[in-house]
Amino acid sequence: MRWPFVRTLSLLTIALFSFRSLHAEEAANPNAVKVDWGKVILVSKSTPTLQVVVNPQLLRGAMLHDSSFAALHSLGADYVRYVPWLPYPRQAVAELSPPADGKTSWDFANIDPTLDDFMKATEGHSVILNFSTIPAWMYKTDKPVTFPDDPNQVFWNYTQGTELRDPTMKESADYFARLLSWYTKGGFTDEYGKRHESGHHYKVPYWEVLNEIEFEHHWTPEEYTKFYDAVTVAMRKVDPNIKFVGLALAQPSLVPTMFEYFLNPAHHHAGVPLDFISYHFYATPTADQTIGDWQFSFFDQAEGFLNTVRYVEEIRKRLSPSTKTDLDELGVILTEDDKEIRQPGYIAKPEPAGYWNLAGAMYAHLYVQTAKMGIDVVGESQLVGYRSQFPSVSMMNYETADPNPRYWVLKLLKDNFGPGDQLIDASVANPGLSVLAFQTKRGKAILLINKRGRAEQVTLPAEANGARVSFVAPSTRDHAPADTPLQGLTLTMEPYEVAVIQLK
DSSP, X not given: XXXXXXXXXXXXXXXXXXXXXXXXXXXXXXXXXXXXXXXXXXXXXXEEEEEEEOOGGGSTTSTTHHHHHHHHHHHOOSSEEEEOOTTOHXXXXXXXXXXXXXXXXXXXXXXXXXXXXHHHHTTTSOEXXXXXXXXXXXXXOSSOXXXXXXXXXXXXXXXXXXXXXXXXXXXXXXXXXXXXHXXXXXXXXXXXXXXXXXXXXXXXXXXXXXXXXXXXXXXXXXXXXXXXXXXHHHHHHHOXXXXXXXXXXXXXXXXXXXXXXXXXXXXXXXXXXXXXXXXXXXXXXXXXXXXXXXXXXXXXXHHHHHHHHHHHHHHHHHHOTTOEEEEEXXXXXXXXXXXXXXXXXXXXXXXXXXXXXXXXXXXXXXXXXXXXXXXXXXXXXXXXXXXXXXXXXXXXXXXXXXXXXXXXXXXXXXXXXXXXXXXXXXXOSOTTEEEEEEEETTXXXXXXXXXXXXXXXXXOOGGGTTOEEEEEOGGGTTSOOEEEEOOTTEEEEOTTOEEEEEOO
């Protein structure tokens, strides 16, 4: 009768000893990376990409124009999001005055050149167009909305009103259908039956319906869903094959009803497609924090966002499991950016040394975690920012016109990983490090991210001996990822370094 008890006690003792040994080993070397190559988490669906937001520095002749579109072309990403938006009405809205007396105001002179350059730079790759700004005259306002004559003068108060003047929404739906026809069918017929020729026959596989809808015009779930249905029905008459992205929420954790309502097919007309949903995340420090604090607050906020993603995924899977997810604005907005916008004449302090690498490391960490959740598109925001235009979000150095570390981190990820890769279980005890292993077409690889502003000595598994390391770090500055052979199994990671270890 005693033998089973003794045997059980012995097994418990062995398990306790093993548990203590494991934790002792981790305590002795918390930077030891462990990979179980036999444990596949899932097959990746995740595409790393970016968004391009229209602003004057993307106009032909501007300092950042040539290098930015060259960088976009070199990247070769899919699902690139293109957004003409509200601060520049003449670059974002094609019909700035209502039709009257048999005449219309359709004008693409300030819109087409930048879009043409964008389409050329992304040729051969999928794009998502989002003309996010509805003409102001389509809304009921106390008085007509006026805006600058200069197409390059910023104007933040264009999106006034919360009620469309046409409650059927046909007027605004027809506007978007004509935009699509302009770019894909060579032109359109206006409200008075006049044909306008464009000569454009672009392939536009995806269209996103509006942007940050809880901020811009303060849409309710019911009104936005009605609008989405009206627009998609009208646009599919132009192109039956086009797919759509909906919601584009700025603060997804605060509006769960948007997901619950919009993703429920019962709230849509029969046949209306729910191809994609999208939403955004920007880490935002407080004004009294320094970069020494940001290395913690950025990643803490990122973890909060990842919890939101998990929550939204459960809603999506329950209501509309075939709908895909596009996280199409991921980045950091520093408080100095907001001061420039809200305080006329304020000159923002420059971003501190190490910031661009830290922001790049945060994006890489979000890619790791969302890839493990099966998120389809992971979009970094944005290609070009500069003084007065969210400089801390830029992927280009707005002083030199060179791609900065945020761009190079995205290119490092895009060039090494993508849909179809097997995600392999990997771990490291140090919470300041992030790791994921991959089985790709090129072989086995490990993605390592240093989330802290200090160097780390990382011990890699035995199979990494003789591997090559490609990395973006403070030492690579605004240059392409460096490439070096691994000597032994110890890798010294610089602060905020993102590294890909390609095994033999």
